[in-house]
Amino acid sequence: MFLTRSPLVHFLLLGVVMFAARGWLASGPGSADTEAFRIALDSARLAEMEKSFSDQMGRGPGPEELDRMIEAEVDEEILYREALARGLLQRDGGVQTRLIQKMHFLEGKSEIEDAPALLARAVELGLHQDDIVVRRILVQKMRLLGSMLDASQQPSPDEIADAYALQRERLREPDRRSFFHVFLSADRRPEHALADATALRGRLEEGRTPPDAAISLGDPFPLGHRIEHRSRRDLDRTFGPRFGDQAFDAPPRRWSAPVTSAYGQHLLFVDAVEPGQTPPLESVADRLRRGLTQQRRDKKLEALLSGLRTRYEVVLPKTQEAG
Numbered sequence: 466m467f468l469t470r471s472p473l474v475h476f477l478l479l480g481v482v483m484f485a486a487r488g489w490l491a492s493g494p495g496s497a498d499t500e501a502f503r504i505a506l507d508s509a510r511l512a513e514m515e516k517s518f519s520d521q522m523g524r525g526p527g528p529e530e531l532d533r534m535i536e537a538e539v540d541e542e543i544l545y546r547e548a549l550a551r552g553l554l555q556r557d558g559g560v561q562t563r564l565i566q567k568m569h570f571l572e573g574k575s576e577i578e579d580a581p582a583l584l585a586r587a588v589e590l591g592l593h594q595d596d597i598v599v600r601r602i603l604v605q606k607m608r609l610l611g612s613m614l615d616a617s618q619q620p621s622p623d624e625i626a627d628a629y630a631l632q633r634e635r636l637r638e639p640d641r642r643s644f645f646h647v648f649l650s651a652d653r654r655p656e657h658a659l660a661d662a663t664a665l666r667g668r669l670e671e672g673r674t675p676p677d678a679a680i681s682l683g684d685p686f687p688l689g690h691r692i693e694h695r696s697r698r699d700l701d702r703t704f705g706p707r708f709g710d711q712a713f714d715a716p717p718r719r720w721s722a723p724v725t726s727a728y729g730q731h732l733l734f735v736d737a738v739e740p741g742q743t744p745p746l747e748s749v750a751d752r753l754r755r756g757l758t759q760q761r762r763d764k765k766l767e768a769l770l771s772g773l774r775t776r777y778e779v780v781l782p783k784t785q786e787a788g
Contacts, residue, residue: 501550504542505780506535514538535781541604543773544611548603554588557606560599567592611769612762620757628753629746636743639696642712643737645676646690647683651729662723662730669720669732676734679720686728694739704728 514534518526526534554560565580568587593599620628629636647669649662669679680690688703697709705727712733715721721733 501546502776503778503780504539506538506782508782510538511535511782539774539777539779540770541600543770543777544604544607545600547773548607549593551607553603553606553610554593554599557602560593560602563596563599564588564592567596608766612766614758614761614765618761618765620754620761624757625750625753626746628757629749632753633743636749638741638744639698640713640741641694641696641737641739642700642735643691643693643695643739644712644715644733644735645680646686646692646734647679647732648686648690648728649723649730649732650684653684654729658730659723659725662732666720666722666732676736679732679734683732684729693737704731 511531515526515531518530518534548554561580561584564587565583568583568590572583587593647665649658649665651658654661665682668674669682674682683690692700692703695703695709695712697713700709700712701707708724708726711721711724712735715724715733715735717735717738719734721735723730724733725731
């Protein structure tokens with residue numbers, strides 16, 4: 466009795482019934498319903514897809530990229546048609562309201578007198594077919610329904626613990642460094658910043674100058690002279706490419722050789738080396754659960770699409786098929 470009340474079971478059973486009905490109609494004598502299982506992409510549509518790619522990427526798509534674009538286009542069309550076949554258009558209030566409003570506007574009436582009749586006429590005229598908003602809603606709804614998990618498919622505590630054990634290294638926080646730095650500006654000394662930094666390092670090493678006192682021997686730095694708890698990536702974002710690697714290679718509690726940044730030269734005095742730690746399971750369990758859930762949803766949707774693709778014939782321009 467429980468299964469018969471499940472929305473997911475109803476959704477899947479409805480799909481089976483709809484497919485069986487369409488298959489029976491398509492096999493009937495003189496039936497034109499075979500078009501329901503044919504997806505044709507003409508040269509104009511392919512040109513639109515290539516232009517969209519070029520506008521975003523600044524170049525044309527390669528053969529593999531174009532193949533993936535075609536696959537995505539076909540999958541979206543399949544999901545759209547399946548959504549219509551399974552009655553999702555009639556079950557979505559937002560879609561119905563949009564179509565009723567469009568039909569009401571076309572007929573020019575002052576009041577909406579018979580919403581169901583307006584909806585029926587809108588569908589009869591095919592107003593939903595060219596409406597990108599309606600299409601996106603139905604495709605998204607089909608994706609959600611097609612990837613729905615029941616209670617038995619949700620990640621268990623043991624599965625989450627197993628995922629934690631497998632992903633410990635990925636979950637580990639990055640190593641971090643804290644340091645003082647003496648800055649020599651490339652703008653103030655464009656010809657000899659590196660030479661000045663090398664000479665100053667010798668003075669600092671020889672005089673055992675404390676880091677906080679050494680700061681005044683350099684130039685002002687807009688972000689300050691004390692940097693704390695930064696990862697390699699953090700340092701690269703602040704100072705420029707490869708600065709993080711150089712900072713992490715600097716010896717602790719000694720003045721480093723000059724380190725080049727986007728601003729000039731830096732002498733680092735690393736006073737804290739902080740190895741990254743793996744957070745406890747309790748603090749990442751929700752993140753792992755969401756990741757496992759999404760993987761299973763994606764796998765379930767792909768299984769649905771894989772089955773649906775076998776029912777459809779995809780027709781491409783002859784030049785594309787030859788390619």
